[in-house]
Amino acid sequence: MKAIFKQACPNCKGDIGDDRLLAGLPCHRCLDDKTASEILRRAERGEDLKRLVIKALEDSGRLKHYVEAATPHLKVEEFNEFFKRAVGYPLWSAQRTWAKRILTGRSFAVVAPTGVGKTLFGLAMSAYLASKGKRCYIVSPTTLLVEQARKRLEEIIKTSGLNIRLAYYSAALHKADKEEQVRRIKEKDFDVLITTSSFLARKFNLLKKCRFDFIFVDDVDAILKASKNIDRVLVLLGLSDEIVEKTLELIKLRREVARAARHREPNLEELRTKAEELSKEVEKAVKRRKLGLLVVSTATGRARGTRVKLFRELLGFEVGSRAEAIRNIQDLYAKPRGDLDDEVVDLVSKLGGGGLVFVPLDRGVEVAERVTQKLKERGVKAELVYAKGRKEEIAAFAEGEISVLVGMASYYGLLVRGLDLPETVRYAVFAGVPKMRFTLDLKEAYPSRILQLLVDVKDALSGDEQTKALRLIGRMRRLLWRLTPAAFEELRKALDSGVEPPSWLRQAYYTVKEAAEFVFQVLSREEVKAKLRESSYLSFTEEEGKVVVTVPDVPTYIQASGRTSRLYAGGVSKGVSVVFVDDERVFNGLVRQTRWLAEEVKWASIDEVDLGALMKEVDEDRERIRRLLRGEVRAEGFEPVKSVLLIVESPTKAKTIASFFGKPSRRRIGEITAYEVGTGKYILNVVATGGHVYDLVTKGGYYGVRIEDGRFIPVYATIKRCLACGDQFVDQGHCPLCGSKEFRDSLETIEALRDLASEFDLTYVGTDPDTEGEKISWDVTCSLKPYSNVLKRVEFHEVTRPALLRALEELRGINEGLVEANIVRRVEDRWIGFELSRRLWKVFGSRHLSAGRVQTPVLGWIIKRFEEFKNSRKLVYNVQLDIDYRVTLDDVPREIPQEEVVRKLSEATCKVVEFEEVEEEVSPPPPFTTDALLKEASARLRLGAAETMSIAQDLFELGLITYHRTDNTRVSATGRQIAREYIKEHLGEELYQGREWPGEGAHECIRPTRPIDVEQLRTLVETEALMLPKRPTRRHYALYDLIFRRFMASQMVKAKVKRARIKIDLAGFTKELEGVIDVVEPGFTLMYRPTWFFIPKELDGSKVVSVEAREVPTVLPYTQGEVIALMKEKGIGRPSTYAKIVDTLLKRKYVVESKTGRLIPTSRGIKVYNYLASKYGELVSEERTAKLEELMYMIEKGEADYQAILEELYYEMKHLPRVIALRTRGYSKGRSTTHSK
DSSP: OOOEETTOOTTTOSOEEHHHHHTTOOOTTTSOHHHHHHHHHHHHTTOOHHHHHHHHHHHHTOOSTHHHHHHHHHHHHHHHHHHHHHHSSOOOHHHHHHHHHHHTTOOEEEEOOBTSOHHHHHHHHHHHHHHTTOOEEEEESSHHHHHHHHHHHHHHHHHHTOOOOEEEOOTTSOHHHHHHHHHHHHTTOOSEEEEEHHHHHHTHHHHTTOOOSEEEESOHHHHTTSTHHHHHHHHHTTOOHHHHHHHHHHHHHHHHHHHHHHHTOTTHHHHHHHHHHHHHHHHHHHHTSOOOEEEEEESSOOOOSTTTHHIIIIISEEOOEEOTTOOOEEEEEEOOSSOHHHHHHHHHHHHOSSEEEEEEGGGHHHHHHHHHHHHHHTTOOEEEOOSTTOHHHHHHHHTTSOOEEEEEEOTTOHHHHSOOOTTTOOEEEESSOOEEEEESOGGGOOHHHHHHHHHHHGGGOOHHHHHHHHHHHHHHHHHHHHOOHHHHHHHHHHHHHTOOOOGGGHHHHHHHHHHHHHHHHHHTSHHHHHHHHTOSSSEEEEETTEEEEEEEOHHHHHHHHGGGSOEETTEEOOEEEEEEOSOHHHHHHHHHHHHHHOTTOOEEEGGGSOHHHHHHHHHHHHHHHHHHHHTTTGGGTOOOOEEEEEEESOHHHHHHHHHTTEEOEEEEETTEEEEEEEOSSEEEEEEEOOSOOEEEOSSSTTTSEEEETTEEEEEEEEOEEETTTOOEESSOSSOTTTOOOOEEEHHHHHHHHHHHHTTOSEEEEOOOSSHHHHHHHHHHHHHHTTTOSEEEEOOOSBOSHHHHHHHHHSOBOOOHHHHHHHHHHHHHHHHHHHHHHHHHHHHHSOTTOOOOTTHHHHHHHHHHHHHHHHTOEEEEEEEEETTTEEEEEOOOOTTSOHHHHHHHHHTOBOEEEEEEEEEEEEOOOOOBOHHHHHHHHHHHHOOOHHHHHHHHHHHHHTTSBBOSOOOOOOOOHHHHHHHHHHHHHHTOGGGBOOOOOSOOSSOOOBOBSSSOOHHHHHHHHHTTSSOOSSOOOHHHHHHHHHHHHHHHHHTBOOEEEEEEEEEEEETTEEEEEEEEEEEEEOGGGGTOOOOOOBOOTTOTTOBEEEEEEEEEESSOOOBHHHHHHHHHHHTOSOTTTHHHHHHHHHHTTSEEEOTTSBEEEOHHHHHHHHHHHHHSTTTTOHHHHHHHHHHHHHHHTTOSOHHHHHHHHHHHHHTHHHHHHHHOTTOBTTBOOOOOO
């Protein structure tokens, strides 16, 4: 047993050891050791552990809460047996999770890819619930699917031997059958009902009096075609029209609250109060009713509109959406040597069926018709899909009757957005770069065109105009996201005609108009036109007196090429996209912007790849998908999609991860929000702990550590945070600082996590990759093991999609060495902190004082340096020359009167009397480690250590930089590729010189995660092309820029400089200067300028302008950055603690920071240090502290026994009172004396 967790027993909620928790068992009081051992033995032989535990607890009369841990598991096992009997094979992982939710009474949305078995699951669950006396309703999108569902359900009923009444209705039924089914529905003569969504809308009066225990909506998109269908479904679940209407009012009111908060309107509090009251009223009304369960299924997750929010307010979930940027596509380009269209036809003929051909809008429909005709002449079954209502061609394409579809590369085109056939579509060919070409005419102000033009024009603007362009881009992106294709078409017509649209579309209309007028106005200026003509990323010409702009249509390319790569049960299908380049500049723009928007885009020439091998990979995926859809992979025992609970510590990190895969479905479980997304191979539910959930208790044992049989066992309790003053505590039922009983207890987080974990067979913990993160992982793993079968650790050093997907494949267990090191660190901190702090409280009469083994020597350094500073005054003469350069003379004899020196210098001319020059190469500095970052951020940005770490934490969690707590300068292959890409594009490939830099272990340096500089990042954020969960501030951008530049510099060629040693004479006073006089080859300094001392070439003969005599110190107090550099040098502290130590000294007011960023010890700090150093010098010495750090590293590596080190520390602390007694004589409260032996 390593530790005891209070209130963590899954049965009695009492204290329990980690050994019992990790075995999935209750505590010793609930289950004796002999019974526990027997249960574990039987479980190893294959018996169900949870059943065995429940039986033992029942037999002993001690069964309490363990049934809550076991119920989801036991219920799903019963359903699994039924499922096997009914369909012939067991549930998949995702289906087990869905079953657990339904069987424990939860409504939810399933956003899952093709082939996961959503429909079959819904049918089987309906039959199972009906057999338990529940009434179920299955809503299918089409008549054909109703028929398929009916036949499959009849098979399930027959195979499982159930006596279930099935009613159904579809347009395909004969008149007599329709009448019979209507009668049965009217008389409620059924257990399970299947209809289309249109039947729900048209025949709702028939259904209105029915109450359903379970409704399974097989395609929520079809339901949403009539938004009132949501109200209808809610009424069928047991809600009244009145509750639904009040909830809609609440949704609108919340929108008003958000708007009022955004604009700081005076009625904000009034609106908030009104919303809270209405929320309570709705909640109370819902609780009075016994509601049925709703499961909505969607493959696309395109649910939008106000009414969709009813699900969130009334049933506790939101429908998400899938990310179009999830792609597994080889992006290729071809530069035609002959006729472009003929080469397109040649390639399509070679690639075969399953192809989409997109013709850019600027080439016109005639070209699309011509390409289609040429394909037919080659024997390819091709059809042009251009106008609306051509869905029969798509159906024929899906069935293989048509081989290739040709369409226009238009954002709202049928082939671009309305096609989801992962088993059919193999490749896409673009007969020209997708582009927008238009003149500056308000009648051509199509929203998508104006948006793309703004994106391209903004680089030619500056100042307020660029800021306005960025804001307009953001507004336009939000607008396009919200508009349905129908609304988009209505807006386009209004812009064409100039007639104001209906009120609900007016905001969009005026936004587009404002954007169009702005962009046309700036494009009428000659200097803007000149810049655009020089652009490598768009085409800017004048034809017949009109300005014609051609820009890449990036959103259309991402959407259209995305048809070739879709999520399915098992991954993301491989696709191929080929762009024939008909405009070099516009293609360059396409390449640049696609790299910004989608990390996975890697362009290659078609001549550089093995097309045969590529298409073989594509076809293997298509065959796998077809077999999944036919149900053939079941027999192989293949698990295509795993349902996983992924736990991280930060809500921001959770949101960032979820955003990689689209807009997540959201559920509120107790105090936490779960974000559900599909990656293809996984259905991830991402949640956050909010940081540490446990800490050492302060009461009992030796400051929270029990000593049993010679072992040291820390006791942990959940962390409480006071809502009144923010103080953190573990023991009391009230805040020890302010006495408030209003606090948030992380026990609520643990209970919510346990509740969630019981839904999943797999739980992965992805906390930060250091000892702190490992300890949180261990705490969470211990807490959840009785609730989830498999718990694994995932580790990623950057929050990016590729890094996460890689981590999900590289699972590991908890690193015991890291946990043990953290335990020792925390226990040691507690023991010495409590012992010494209590002494300080007694001596100085203040409970706001604290002591620590690391902070004490650091405080000593600051005091010593300050003493040196006070005693280091020197007279200097600052001589200002007329070449805007200052020379400081610091060795003028004091016996010469100041007035005489000043007079002589004022009349002097600078003479160079000695000059030595050498040319040398200068290597770039390594990329940042934590200490180096803190030092440079302090020096260059004037940021404190704690603030720097807080900002860096945000940048890490937003996925912008790698992990920021590291002492490693190593650069991974991924990092070197990012540098190469950026340097090649922006500075020239000849300046790139990749370096790995020395370093060991998994950690690498602090670096950016993408080849995007700060200006590009700002643009992507402002234009909402990059949607971040938290908006960066000016300081976020400044620190990102520092990290980015330092990293890029570390991957560049050396600089070549001329260095000189010069001796100058000023009125007989001489001074030697050493520094750089010229940069011959700038190399890495183009990105990161070192703090070189520069000497101007014009020194000789320059005149003195002014002279100032001053007393100055020769030694300055430390900055925060310098203290941290010293900590690194002396082996005290770690990347995770550097900033905390300095911050503690500032918070305790032991030191203050001057206006120039220097650390000055206070009277309090000096007194506290003198007391500690004189009484317990050995305990808090620099040497002892460094030795302990070394021991921590040894524990981490498994080279030292953590219990032996705890024993040594304990012995040291237990002998402290005697030492204190000997040394406290002669020390009175508030006055220190020096101890003499």
